Amino acid sequence: MRFIVHPSSFIVVLFATALQAQTVRITQKPEGLVHGDLYVPVVTAPPVERVELFVNSVKLSEAKGRSVVMPVKVGDYIRRLRIRVVGYDGQSNAVGEDEMVINDPKPPFRVRLLRGGNALSASVVHPPAITVTSIDFFIGEERVGTATSEPYSLPFDPARYANAVYARVVVHASDGEEANDVLFFGSGPSDRIDVTLQQVPLSVVGGDRPPRIDELMLLDNGEPRKIESLIPASDQPLYIILLLDYSESMIEEMPVVKAAAKQFAQAVLRPQDRIALVGFNQRLFWLTGFTNDFNAVAAAVDRVKPGGETHLYDFAIELLYELQKQPGRHALVIFTDGVDQGSTFKLDHLVHYARYAGVPLYPIVKNRMLERLMRFGIGYLQAHKLTSIARDTGASYFIIRRENELPAVYEKIAAELRQQYQLVFYSDPSAADVWHSLAIQSRAGQQLRIPKGYFP
DSSP states (O other): OOEEOOGGGOOOOOHHHHHHHSOEEEOOOOOSOOOEEEEEEEEEOTTOOEEEEEETTEEEEEEOSSEEEEEEEEESSOOOEEEEEEEEOTTOOEEEEEEEEESOSSOOOEEEEEEETTEEEEEEEOOTTOOEEEEEEEETTEEEEEEOSSSOEEEOOTTTTTTOOEEEEEEEETTSOEEEEEEETTOOOOOOOOOOEEEEEEEEOSSOOOOOGGGEEEEETTEEEOOOEEEEGGGSOEEEEEEEEOSGGGGGGHHHHHHHHHHHHHHHOOTTOEEEEEEESSSEEESSOSBSOHHHHHHHGGGSOOOSOOOHHHHHHHHHHHHTTSSSEEEEEEEEOSOOOSOSSOHHHHHHHHHHHOOOEEEEEEOHHHHHHHTTTTTHHHHHHHHHHHHHTTOOOEEESSGGGHHHHHHHHHHHHHTEEEEEEEOOTTOOSSOEEEEEEETTOOOEEOOSEEOO
């Protein structure tokens, strides 16, 4: 650990003191998808005597000790969770905290400034792609020191700053971005509310006339919500994952799939867009990275021979998470026989996470038997749930009997994505993390499609 101390502060920085300055610390913070049971390891330092764990601002548990492990039951319905651990002294004063965000492909870049005894510490949350280079600590407007590695802490002499009203911190990231926080002396740690900007896809179903904001009404849980902007497809890059079922039941489809995949990529890609070809059976394999080369997409189809089971639900959830890390607009297009074999997750878990991710999901199910049975009302429940995934995320759903129908389906999806917009609005910052229904109305009579709802 290394500190750069401002000369005017005359602070002697000791290694041992610095280690104890962050009084509460979560020592392991997962970055990938988390489900089931999560165990949160926490270490504390004086004057902390007990800690409380909060999940999305709701107290879950408390514990005592210098090193504790606090369980959180995440479950299999994956969602973003903000986990915060607050430490209290013997008089129940909050004297420190740390936090992390799980199941968030784009975690916020933010900092919380804390005081524990005679030290200031900073708890930083940031996306994996961002590296923290340094953190400047200020008392009032005087910079008193800089921390360059974890734990981000700095001891200070309270007597020297007896008249100071506040302290502040500035975090510098490798990409030039900054995060700031202010702590008023005499106040303890408090929860904060994130103002959430929502972006949902809007598709013009009939015609090609551009929609206008002044002709639209957005209903959020039945109440009008102001539309901040309407961004056309031409203004944002598009990232698509084309997910292909390589289970044994799909062997006969590969020649047509190869030609259709190239046709789809060629039809949808502009210079700023990217597509990735991903295959799956009981394993997931990236046949290409995100590329603008439609010939590379076609060539990659033959790299794996079909065989094995179909872990459809597991890998659809994983790729929905992956797509959210990319800039611009997103779409997940899945070609499968619709049968899942061996997934840890169930169809209901996929339905939930597709809603939560907000990524348009286009299922293309090639299954002669399913199509035939549906005529007699058999298999309707499964088909209905797959259809709901598409509708809930603002996409389309297709059941085909023959592989030669695939090129026409891909062309319909490509045409829809070319005419898609991003509708931008602010959700209520105090809204609970539950499903909100959405509806769009056009006074011009246009037929438009948006997701059936969202999670704030």
